[in-house]
Amino acid sequence: MTEATGTPAVRTEERDAVFVITIDRPEARNAIDGTTARALTAAIDELEARDDLVVGILTGANGVFSAGMDLKAFARGDTPxxxxxxxxxxxxTHIKTPVIAAVEGYALGGGTEMALACDMIVAARNATFGQPEVHWGIVPPEGGMVRLPERIPRNIALELLLTGDALPAERAQQLGLVNHLTDPGEALTQALELAHRVAQNAPLAIAAVKRVVNERTAFRDTEALCDQDQYVTPVLDSQDAQEGARAFAEKRPPHWQGR
Structure with missing residues:
Protein backbone atom coordinates (compact mmCIF):
# COMPACT_ATOMS: atom_id res chain seq x y z
CA MET A 1 0.00 0.00 0.00
CA THR A 2 1.25 3.50 -0.80
CA GLU A 3 0.40 6.90 0.55
CA ALA A 4 -2.63 8.62 -0.98
CA THR A 5 -1.86 11.26 -3.58
CA GLY A 6 -3.80 13.55 -5.92
CA THR A 7 -5.54 16.92 -5.97
CA PRO A 8 -7.79 18.27 -3.18
CA ALA A 9 -10.84 17.16 -5.21
CA VAL A 10 -9.59 13.67 -6.14
CA ARG A 11 -7.33 11.35 -4.13
CA THR A 12 -5.66 8.19 -5.40
CA GLU A 13 -4.18 5.31 -3.47
CA GLU A 14 -2.53 2.04 -4.42
CA ARG A 15 -3.53 -1.15 -2.64
CA ASP A 16 -1.11 -3.66 -4.17
CA ALA A 17 -2.36 -4.01 -7.77
CA VAL A 18 -5.58 -2.08 -7.06
CA PHE A 19 -5.85 1.67 -7.73
CA VAL A 20 -8.45 3.46 -5.61
CA ILE A 21 -9.75 6.76 -6.99
CA THR A 22 -11.70 8.81 -4.44
CA ILE A 23 -13.81 11.87 -5.25
CA ASP A 24 -13.33 14.21 -2.28
CA ARG A 25 -15.52 17.32 -2.38
CA PRO A 26 -17.56 16.96 0.83
CA GLU A 27 -18.74 20.57 0.67
CA ALA A 28 -20.56 19.73 -2.58
CA ARG A 29 -21.54 16.10 -1.83
CA ASN A 30 -18.79 15.10 -4.31
CA ALA A 31 -20.55 16.81 -7.20
CA ILE A 32 -18.36 17.11 -10.28
CA ASP A 33 -17.12 20.45 -11.60
CA GLY A 34 -14.51 21.08 -14.27
CA THR A 35 -11.54 20.85 -11.91
CA THR A 36 -12.74 17.54 -10.49
CA ALA A 37 -13.42 16.16 -13.98
CA ARG A 38 -9.88 16.97 -15.07
CA ALA A 39 -8.46 15.36 -11.94
CA LEU A 40 -10.54 12.20 -12.54
CA THR A 41 -9.31 12.11 -16.15
CA ALA A 42 -5.70 12.25 -14.94
CA ALA A 43 -6.35 9.45 -12.44
CA ILE A 44 -7.91 7.21 -15.11
CA ASP A 45 -4.97 7.93 -17.41
CA GLU A 46 -2.56 6.83 -14.68
CA LEU A 47 -4.56 3.63 -14.12
CA GLU A 48 -4.44 2.85 -17.84
CA ALA A 49 -0.76 3.69 -18.27
CA ARG A 50 0.62 1.43 -15.55
CA ASP A 51 1.02 -2.32 -16.10
CA ASP A 52 1.31 -2.96 -12.35
CA LEU A 53 -2.27 -1.75 -11.75
CA VAL A 54 -4.76 -4.49 -12.58
CA VAL A 55 -8.07 -3.20 -11.19
CA GLY A 56 -9.45 0.26 -10.45
CA ILE A 57 -12.02 1.32 -7.85
CA LEU A 58 -14.01 4.54 -8.12
CA THR A 59 -15.56 5.80 -4.89
CA GLY A 60 -16.51 8.94 -2.99
CA ALA A 61 -15.39 10.31 0.37
CA ASN A 62 -17.49 11.04 3.45
CA GLY A 63 -20.23 8.51 2.79
CA VAL A 64 -21.33 9.89 -0.59
CA PHE A 65 -20.42 8.60 -4.06
CA SER A 66 -21.37 11.68 -6.10
CA ALA A 67 -24.36 13.99 -6.34
CA GLY A 68 -23.61 14.29 -10.07
CA MET A 69 -23.04 17.52 -11.93
CA ASP A 70 -22.26 20.58 -9.84
CA LEU A 71 -25.29 22.61 -10.95
CA LYS A 72 -24.03 25.75 -9.25
CA ALA A 73 -20.82 25.51 -11.30
CA PHE A 74 -22.89 24.71 -14.41
CA ALA A 75 -24.93 27.88 -13.83
CA ARG A 76 -21.62 29.80 -13.91
CA GLY A 77 -20.68 28.22 -17.25
CA ASP A 78 -18.34 25.57 -15.83
CA THR A 79 -18.65 22.08 -17.31
CA PRO A 80 -17.77 18.66 -15.86
CA THR A 93 -13.84 6.66 -22.19
CA HIS A 94 -13.10 3.06 -23.16
CA ILE A 95 -11.17 1.93 -20.09
CA LYS A 96 -9.28 -1.31 -20.67
CA THR A 97 -8.71 -1.96 -16.95
CA PRO A 98 -11.63 -3.41 -14.96
CA VAL A 99 -13.18 -0.74 -12.72
CA ILE A 100 -15.46 -1.29 -9.74
CA ALA A 101 -17.73 1.45 -8.36
CA ALA A 102 -17.90 1.46 -4.54
CA VAL A 103 -21.05 3.41 -3.75
CA GLU A 104 -22.13 4.87 -0.42
CA GLY A 105 -24.96 7.36 -0.04
CA TYR A 106 -26.04 9.29 -3.10
CA ALA A 107 -25.03 8.40 -6.66
CA LEU A 108 -27.33 10.75 -8.54
CA GLY A 109 -27.36 12.10 -12.08
CA GLY A 110 -23.83 12.00 -13.37
CA GLY A 111 -22.98 9.96 -10.26
CA THR A 112 -25.18 7.14 -11.52
CA GLU A 113 -23.74 7.59 -15.01
CA MET A 114 -20.18 7.22 -13.70
CA ALA A 115 -21.22 4.08 -11.82
CA LEU A 116 -22.83 2.73 -15.01
CA ALA A 117 -19.55 3.32 -16.84
CA CYS A 118 -17.82 0.99 -14.37
CA ASP A 119 -17.77 -2.78 -14.88
CA MET A 120 -19.16 -3.78 -11.49
CA ILE A 121 -20.93 -2.01 -8.63
CA VAL A 122 -20.65 -2.64 -4.90
CA ALA A 123 -23.13 -0.58 -2.90
CA ALA A 124 -23.99 0.00 0.73
CA ARG A 125 -27.61 -0.61 1.68
CA ASN A 126 -28.06 3.10 2.28
CA ALA A 127 -26.92 3.97 -1.26
CA THR A 128 -29.33 5.63 -3.66
CA PHE A 129 -29.09 5.77 -7.44
CA GLY A 130 -31.15 8.00 -9.70
CA GLN A 131 -31.37 10.19 -12.79
CA PRO A 132 -33.23 13.28 -11.52
CA GLU A 133 -32.23 15.49 -14.46
CA VAL A 134 -35.80 15.98 -15.67
CA HIS A 135 -36.53 17.82 -12.43
CA TRP A 136 -34.06 20.51 -13.51
CA GLY A 137 -34.85 20.84 -17.22
CA ILE A 138 -32.05 18.62 -18.52
CA VAL A 139 -31.53 14.95 -19.41
CA PRO A 140 -28.81 12.37 -18.57
CA PRO A 141 -26.68 12.45 -21.75
CA GLU A 142 -23.63 10.59 -20.45
CA GLY A 143 -24.94 7.04 -20.35
CA GLY A 144 -28.12 7.24 -18.31
CA MET A 145 -30.42 6.95 -21.31
CA VAL A 146 -28.17 4.45 -23.10
CA ARG A 147 -26.74 2.18 -20.41
CA LEU A 148 -29.49 2.08 -17.78
CA PRO A 149 -31.99 0.32 -20.10
CA GLU A 150 -29.26 -2.25 -20.87
CA ARG A 151 -28.54 -2.98 -17.21
CA ILE A 152 -32.09 -3.18 -15.86
CA PRO A 153 -35.48 -3.88 -17.53
CA ARG A 154 -36.34 -1.22 -20.11
CA ASN A 155 -39.72 -0.33 -18.59
CA ILE A 156 -38.19 0.20 -15.15
CA ALA A 157 -35.41 2.29 -16.66
CA LEU A 158 -37.95 4.45 -18.49
CA GLU A 159 -39.93 5.01 -15.30
CA LEU A 160 -36.80 6.15 -13.49
CA LEU A 161 -35.67 8.39 -16.36
CA LEU A 162 -39.09 9.98 -16.91
CA THR A 163 -39.99 10.54 -13.26
CA GLY A 164 -36.54 11.26 -11.87
CA ASP A 165 -37.39 8.94 -8.97
CA ALA A 166 -34.64 7.48 -6.80
CA LEU A 167 -33.56 3.83 -6.96
CA PRO A 168 -32.58 2.38 -3.56
CA ALA A 169 -29.58 0.06 -3.51
CA GLU A 170 -31.53 -3.03 -2.43
CA ARG A 171 -33.94 -2.59 -5.35
CA ALA A 172 -30.96 -1.94 -7.65
CA GLN A 173 -29.47 -5.28 -6.63
CA GLN A 174 -32.78 -7.06 -7.24
CA LEU A 175 -32.79 -5.58 -10.76
CA GLY A 176 -29.20 -6.72 -11.39
CA LEU A 177 -27.54 -3.30 -11.34
CA VAL A 178 -25.56 -3.94 -8.15
CA ASN A 179 -23.21 -6.91 -7.72
CA HIS A 180 -22.89 -6.85 -3.93
CA LEU A 181 -24.68 -5.11 -1.05
CA THR A 182 -22.85 -4.18 2.14
CA ASP A 183 -23.55 -2.54 5.44
CA PRO A 184 -23.14 1.26 5.39
CA GLY A 185 -19.48 2.20 5.47
CA GLU A 186 -18.33 -1.13 4.04
CA ALA A 187 -18.68 -0.60 0.26
CA LEU A 188 -15.00 0.19 -0.30
CA THR A 189 -13.90 -2.75 1.86
CA GLN A 190 -16.08 -5.14 -0.15
CA ALA A 191 -14.96 -3.57 -3.44
CA LEU A 192 -11.31 -4.06 -2.41
CA GLU A 193 -12.00 -7.72 -1.59
CA LEU A 194 -13.62 -8.19 -5.00
CA ALA A 195 -10.81 -6.28 -6.73
CA HIS A 196 -8.13 -8.41 -5.11
CA ARG A 197 -9.97 -11.59 -6.13
CA VAL A 198 -9.79 -10.31 -9.71
CA ALA A 199 -6.22 -9.03 -9.43
CA GLN A 200 -4.82 -12.38 -8.26
CA ASN A 201 -5.54 -13.82 -11.70
CA ALA A 202 -3.41 -13.62 -14.86
CA PRO A 203 -3.26 -10.02 -16.20
CA LEU A 204 -3.46 -11.03 -19.87
CA ALA A 205 -6.51 -13.19 -19.15
CA ILE A 206 -8.20 -10.37 -17.24
CA ALA A 207 -7.56 -7.93 -20.09
CA ALA A 208 -8.88 -10.39 -22.68
CA VAL A 209 -12.07 -11.09 -20.72
CA LYS A 210 -12.87 -7.40 -20.34
CA ARG A 211 -12.11 -6.68 -23.99
CA VAL A 212 -14.26 -9.53 -25.34
CA VAL A 213 -17.21 -8.82 -23.04
CA ASN A 214 -17.12 -5.06 -23.53
CA GLU A 215 -16.60 -5.09 -27.29
CA ARG A 216 -20.09 -6.56 -27.56
CA THR A 217 -21.49 -3.27 -26.26
CA ALA A 218 -18.75 -0.63 -26.47
CA PHE A 219 -19.30 0.22 -30.14
CA ARG A 220 -23.06 0.19 -29.74
CA ASP A 221 -22.84 2.47 -26.69
CA THR A 222 -20.51 4.88 -28.49
CA GLU A 223 -22.80 5.01 -31.51
CA ALA A 224 -25.89 5.47 -29.34
CA LEU A 225 -24.27 8.26 -27.32
CA CYS A 226 -23.37 10.07 -30.53
CA ASP A 227 -26.83 9.52 -32.03
CA GLN A 228 -28.59 10.85 -28.94
CA ASP A 229 -26.66 14.12 -29.05
CA GLN A 230 -28.89 15.50 -31.82
CA TYR A 231 -31.82 15.28 -29.38
CA VAL A 232 -29.92 16.12 -26.23
CA THR A 233 -28.03 19.23 -27.33
CA PRO A 234 -31.14 21.41 -27.85
CA VAL A 235 -32.35 20.43 -24.37
CA LEU A 236 -29.05 21.26 -22.68
CA ASP A 237 -28.86 24.56 -24.60
CA SER A 238 -32.45 25.53 -23.78
CA GLN A 239 -33.70 28.34 -21.56
CA ASP A 240 -35.36 25.67 -19.42
CA ALA A 241 -31.97 24.09 -18.71
CA GLN A 242 -30.60 27.41 -17.49
CA GLU A 243 -33.78 27.97 -15.47
CA GLY A 244 -33.42 24.54 -13.86
CA ALA A 245 -29.84 25.26 -12.82
CA ARG A 246 -30.80 28.67 -11.42
CA ALA A 247 -33.76 27.19 -9.56
CA PHE A 248 -31.51 24.56 -8.00
CA ALA A 249 -28.94 27.15 -6.96
CA GLU A 250 -31.67 29.43 -5.57
CA LYS A 251 -33.54 26.55 -3.88
CA ARG A 252 -36.88 27.28 -5.52
CA PRO A 253 -39.25 25.48 -7.91
CA PRO A 254 -38.35 25.96 -11.59
CA HIS A 255 -40.70 27.78 -13.95
CA TRP A 256 -40.73 25.94 -17.29
CA GLN A 257 -41.35 27.70 -20.59
CA GLY A 258 -40.83 24.82 -23.00
CA ARG A 259 -38.02 26.59 -24.85
Missing part, protein backbone atom coordinates in the same frame (compact mmCIF):
# COMPACT_ATOMS: atom_id res chain seq x y z
CA UNK A 81 -17.63 17.10 -19.34
CA UNK A 82 -14.22 16.46 -20.89
CA UNK A 83 -14.26 16.56 -24.69
CA UNK A 84 -14.05 13.03 -26.07
CA UNK A 85 -14.02 11.58 -22.54
CA UNK A 86 -17.48 12.40 -21.22
CA UNK A 87 -18.76 13.30 -17.76
CA UNK A 88 -15.94 13.32 -15.23
CA UNK A 89 -13.63 12.14 -17.99
CA UNK A 90 -15.12 8.66 -17.54
CA UNK A 91 -18.49 8.08 -19.19
CA UNK A 92 -17.29 8.11 -22.81
Missing amino acids: VIKGRGFGGITR
